[in-house]
Amino acid sequence: MSSVIASEPKAEQAPQSPGAAAAVPTPKPRGEFLYFALRSRKFLIASTILLILVGIAVLGPIIDSTNPNAQDGLMNQGPSLKAGYWMGSTSFGEDVFSQFANGLRATFFVGLLGGGLAALVGMAIGFTAGYRGGWIDEILNMVTNVFLVIPTLALLIVIASYLQRSWPEARGILFEAIFVGLTSWPWAARAIRAQTFTLRSRDFIDLAKLSGRRGWKIILQEIAPNMSSYLFMTFILLFGGAILIAASLDFIGLGPTNGMSLGLMMYNSLNYGAALFLGLWWWFIPPGIGIMATVGALYVMNVGLDEIFNPKLREI
Amino acid sequence: MLSLNRVSKYYKVGTFGGKELAAVRDVSFDVDAGEVVSLIGESGSGKTTIGKMVLKLIDISRGSITCDGQDVTGLHGGAVKSYYRHVQGVFQDPFSSYNPIFKADRVLTMIRSEYFSDMARSEWNDKVDAALRAVTLDPGQVLNKYPHQLSGGQLQRLLVARALLLDLKILVADEIISMLDASTRIDVLNLLAELKGRGMGILFITHDLSLGNYISEKTVILRHGVIAEMGATDKVFGNPTHPYTKALISSVPQLHKKWADVDAEILARGGADTGTCLFHQAYPPTAPVTGKGAVKQDSSDLPPTLVKVEDDHYVGCFDLGAATCQVA
Ligand SMILES: Nc1ncnc2c1ncn2[C@@H]1O[C@H](COP(=O)(O)OP(=O)(O)OP(=O)(O)O)[C@@H](O)[C@H]1O
Ligand SMILES: [Mg+2]
Numbered sequence: 001m002s003s004v005i006a007s008e009p010k011a012e013q014a015p016q017s018p019g020a021a022a023a024v025p026t027p028k029p030r031g032e033f034l035y036f037a038l039r040s041r042k043f044l045i046a047s048t049i050l051l052i053l054v055g056i057a058v059l060g061p062i063i064d065s066t067n068p069n070a071q072d073g074l075m076n077q078g079p080s081l082k083a084g085y086w087m088g089s090t091s092f093g094e095d096v097f098s099q100f101a102n103g104l105r106a107t108f109f110v111g112l113l114g115g116g117l118a119a120l121v122g123m124a125i126g127f128t129a130g131y132r133g134g135w136i137d138e139i140l141n142m143v144t145n146v147f148l149v150i151p152t153l154a155l156l157i158v159i160a161s162y163l164q165r166s167w168p169e170a171r172g173i174l175f176e177a178i179f180v181g182l183t184s185w186p187w188a189a190r191a192i193r194a195q196t197f198t199l200r201s202r203d204f205i206d207l208a209k210l211s212g213r214r215g216w217k218i219i220l221q222e223i224a225p226n227m228s229s230y231l232f233m234t235f236i237l238l239f240g241g242a243i244l245i246a247a248s249l250d251f252i253g254l255g256p257t258n259g260m261s262l263g264l265m266m267y268n269s270l271n272y273g274a275a276l277f278l279g280l281w282w283w284f285i286p287p288g289i290g291i292m293a294t295v296g297a298l299y300v301m302n303v304g305l306d307e308i309f310n311p312k313l314r315e316i
Numbered sequence: 317m318l319s320l321n322r323v324s325k326y327y328k329v330g331t332f333g334g335k336e337l338a339a340v341r342d343v344s345f346d347v348d349a350g351e352v353v354s355l356i357g358e359s360g361s362g363k364t365t366i367g368k369m370v371l372k373l374i375d376i377s378r379g380s381i382t383c384d385g386q387d388v389t390g391l392h393g394g395a396v397k398s399y400y401r402h403v404q405g406v407f408q409d410p411f412s413s414y415n416p417i418f419k420a421d422r423v424l425t426m427i428r429s430e431y432f433s434d435m436a437r438s439e440w441n442d443k444v445d446a447a448l449r450a451v452t453l454d455p456g457q458v459l460n461k462y463p464h465q466l467s468g469g470q471l472q473r474l475l476v477a478r479a480l481l482l483d484l485k486i487l488v489a490d491e492i493i494s495m496l497d498a499s500t501r502i503d504v505l506n507l508l509a510e511l512k513g514r515g516m517g518i519l520f521i522t523h524d525l526s527l528g529n530y531i532s533e534k535t536v537i538l539r540h541g542v543i544a545e546m547g548a549t550d551k552v553f554g555n556p557t558h559p560y561t562k563a564l565i566s567s568v569p570q571l572h573k574k575w576a577d578v579d580a581e582i583l584a585r586g587g588a589d590t591g592t593c594l595f596h597q598a599y600p601p602t603a604p605v606t607g608k609g610a611v612k613q614d615s616s617d618l619p620p621t622l623v624k625v626e627d628d629h630y631v632g633c634f635d636l637g638a639a640t641c642q643v644a
Binding site: 202203204206207208209210211212213214222225226 | 368371373393396397400404405407408409412413414415416417418423426427430431475
């Protein structure tokens, strides 16, 4: 077992070995990725936007440690550097920048955890169904279809109102991320199942079996590496999808009751803060742009990745 | 050593798996140590299916396969792994036998991690060198390369070398030289002959009659999943008895003739010159068959599938699909 693990990284590092490099006329896989990534304008622009947003999410709350929910400041302040409200304040006297930075943090948290969870469930089900086939596939397919048609919103309303009474502390961002993750995996499972299905009948899978390998070892060591780019792109899409779902849940008032998120900012500003009426545009425009920019950049990045991974789409 | 006993494979086909396709029916033959058995048949006759059943890559629908007297069908988990220590396969398409994103020699390191994980590195390297030399490969030329950097012949021989790392008794070679050019073909054929000399049993799957004739001691002619004729190669080729075999062998010189044409040709002739069906002469279709059959029927009450023509030469029913089986 240990020797298996030890032997794998060798295959990964191998492209760097000088002997191979001398004889290889084509770019090395990893170098090739970087080469085309740096030439893909879509990928570059999208990752720059994402980097900036991540920077705000990570550094913002550190630089400005104002509590985003503290209602102890001046009310209805427009954005200005002098007053100490870079991005203005709300009609409750909360600091918008602090809300925005913390909300962005929550957004990435939901995206990472929700998207990651969905990717894990989707991979577990997709790989198993596609590799095993037969009745296991049929059962998993049925489960997937059930989750696909479950009215997610109705389910969440029930769960949220239940939690409201019995366990209010639980209705935070963590709960939201887990809920989104556990309901948004079905399409990923289907896509991965289809890919696995085409790979599992290849001769090299049979050869791995003839080498004494079975089951998950084959899925993880033969099938998954062959679709790593595909899996990565699936994750990116799930990431963006989780952010969007979480934002819409927040916006209809099913978001976290403790903590802050971009969707919650918009919900509060329009429902409680009378932001539209008072003309406090700096309260609801930034979170809207934040969500759009994050999700948009993720999707553009996905298209860019497609060009990088798929030579047929590369611009020459 | 390896023994197939009335092996059948049915695939479920159709929209809801409602129909069954008989890919292989009641196939029985042996592969002994130091012997090459060629399994010859046209495309779709079930050759690969038989090879994969021997290699336990697909399940057997009916019948049994034994290796050294041990039933292979019931093996699970670790027992399958030790079975693969003695029985290995090489497939038709060398390029798809390699995972394209890994180095080609990964097929060797996989064997090490599964079977020789506690062997010292130097000892392992010597073993790999010996196996590569046995297939006339230069280690420096094939190790540390990606599959697309090697030729089909090199890849194919590397797969044989991989099998040689184990304690091999049976090698299933599924059309292993059909993708190779003439010069590498000879190398691989010579290699097989040498392995045979070392006491290995080889199931040589091919659609090329002359190749089968050249290399094998024993020949099995497969037609639509059923054995048409089998026996010692010189007897099958020297005294073809089944109308299908006759037609095949007579058309060998016509290199470009397609297998399907041969089949159609016999059918077009309406079986007029196929002669009396030897099989049904021995086992009349009307009479209930209770007698012990010619091939491996000793332990079962099932009707026989082949009839003996002479020593070490058997033939199946002459029926070619259009009532061509004539019983006197
Ligand atoms: N997984 C499968 N499902 C359904 N039918 C199958 C499957 N695999 C093979 N078959 C059918 O079984 C029959 C035998 O196939 P097989 O691959 O054994 O033929 P073959 O003799 O190896 O042909 P070739 O010379 O083209 O390789 C064919 O009719 C094929 O369509
Ligand atoms: Mg085949």
